[in-house]
Amino acid sequence: MTDPVSDRTHAAETTAASQELEWRDGDMPYSTAFGDHFYCQTDGRLECGHVFLDGNGLPARWNEKQTFLIGELGFGTGLNFCETWRQWKQHGEPDSQLHFMSFELYPMRAEEIDRALSRWPEIDAERQTLVGAWPEEPRGIVSLALDVRTRLSVVCGPAMDGVNEAKAGFDAWYLDGFAPSRNADMWSPELMQLLYDKTAPGGTFATYAAAGFVRRNLQSAGFAVERRKGFAGKREMLCGIKPA
Ligand SMILES: C[S@@+](CC[C@H](N)C(=O)[O-])C[C@H]1O[C@@H](n2cnc3c(N)ncnc32)[C@H](O)[C@@H]1O
Numbered sequence: 150m151t152d153p154v155s156d157r158t159h160a161a162e163t164t165a166a167s168q169e170l171e172w173r174d175g176d177m178p179y180s181t182a183f184g185d186h187f188y189c190q191t192d193g194r195l196e197c198g199h200v201f202l203d204g205n206g207l208p209a210r211w212n213e214k215q216t217f218l219i220g221e222l223g224f225g226t227g228l229n230f231c232e233t234w235r236q237w238k239q240h241g242e243p244d245s246q247l248h249f250m251s252f253e254l255y256p257m258r259a260e261e262i263d264r265a266l267s268r269w270p271e272i273d274a275e276r277q278t279l280v281g282a283w284p285e286e287p288r289g290i291v292s293l294a295l296d297v298r299t300r301l302s303v304v305c306g307p308a309m310d311g312v313n314e315a316k317a318g319f320d321a322w323y324l325d326g327f328a329p330s331r332n333a334d335m336w337s338p339e340l341m342q343l344l345y346d347k348t349a350p351g352g353t354f355a356t357y358a359a360a361g362f363v364r365r366n367l368q369s370a371g372f373a374v375e376r377r378k379g380f381a382g383k384r385e386m387l388c389g390i391k392p393a
Contacts, residue, residue: 168255204355208240224251324356359385
């Protein structure tokens with residue numbers, strides 16, 4: 150597989166900071182800095198399937214390409230990655246490759262990832278492999294060949310820097326910053342424009358967010374944006390495509 154991140158990056162020089170977490174309901178992480186949960190309190194794994202996989206036309210689109218590149222804003226606990234990997238193992242073509250590249254300012258420690266993801270027995274195998282491979286001090290670009298068909302790269306540092314230095318060619322984006330009202334950097338016009346520029350023609354995005362300014366930023370960047378029903382009673386979510 151080719152590496153869509155150039156050899157020299159700011160992110161590679163960045164020492165990752167950590168963020169203060171509170172644990173709610175035993176194993177539900179909550180960021181005190183951003184005042185938000187990492188995923189919906191109903192069921193973050195099912196939310197991932199509805200919002201990020203369905204919203205990007207996955208798993209069906211996996212069969213279109215030999216190597217499929219997913220970008221994510223906000224790795225957090227790795228829940229979206231583990232659920233995507235679980236579905237990839239079931240639905241991906243045997244000779245194709247998945248590269249999941251996530252951009253994260255505050256990478257968690259292995260024991261925090263383990264604690265959060267232990268909630269879901271469905272992704273036990275993925276959690277154990279991820280936690281076993283996760284570095285003690287994640288920094289720079291954490292690049293893990295987790296099985297012969299699946300590679301994870303977590304680019305540590307501000308998403309704006311990481312995406313800027315990534316090579317173009319993303320097939321799908323998971324936009325998963327904290328709530329737009331609390332984490333404006335992850336939804337800015339500049340970052341949405343960068344995402345668009347780095348997306349392959351026909352590439353897509355999906356997000357749980359439905360805020361008007363997020364939709365307008367994505368439209369101004371060039372995406373054709375669609376509103377869909379959100380997860381678990383949420384009225385709307387957004388997804389869209391870069392015209393081919
Ligand atoms: C909603 S959580 C992501 C949840 C994650 N996708 C999961 O599966 O657990 C948002 C994440 O964005 C990260 N974040 C916030 N601002 C950022 C920035 N400017 N650049 C990169 N990551 C950022 C936070 O540290 C947090 O991990």
